[in-house]
Amino acid sequence: xxxxxxxxxxxxxxxxxxxxxxxxxxxxxxxxxxxxxxxxxxxxxxxxxxxxxxxxxxxxxxxxxxxx
Numbered sequence: 465x466x467x468x469x470x471x472x473x474x475x476x477x478x479x480x481x482x483x484x485x486x487x488x489x490x491x492x493x494x495x496x497x498x499x500x501x502x503x504x505x506x507x508x509x510x511x512x513x514x515x516x517x518x519x520x521x522x523x524x525x526x527x528x529x530x531x532x
Contacts, residue, residue: 465489477502494529503529 466488473484475497483499493506504526 470495475500475502476504495526496529505529 468486468488469482470484470486471482473495474481475484478497478500480497480499483497485496485498487494487496494503495506496503505528506526
């Protein structure tokens with residue numbers, strides 16, 4: 465398991481700044497707030513604002529992780 469802080473990230477639940485960690489395992493990837501323990505699973509696809517321009521930067525939104 466690899467853990468990496470995301471600089472400048474703000475928790476969507478509690479609003480804590482610089483308390484969000486990206487966690488990567490062999491099978492999964494998600495973010496987690498170390499203050500309130502909020503988690504979001506990484507999406508499986510990226511949706512672009514303008515799909516007709518494949519070179520444009522897409523927007524990624526994390527989805528809440530389901531409890532195990």
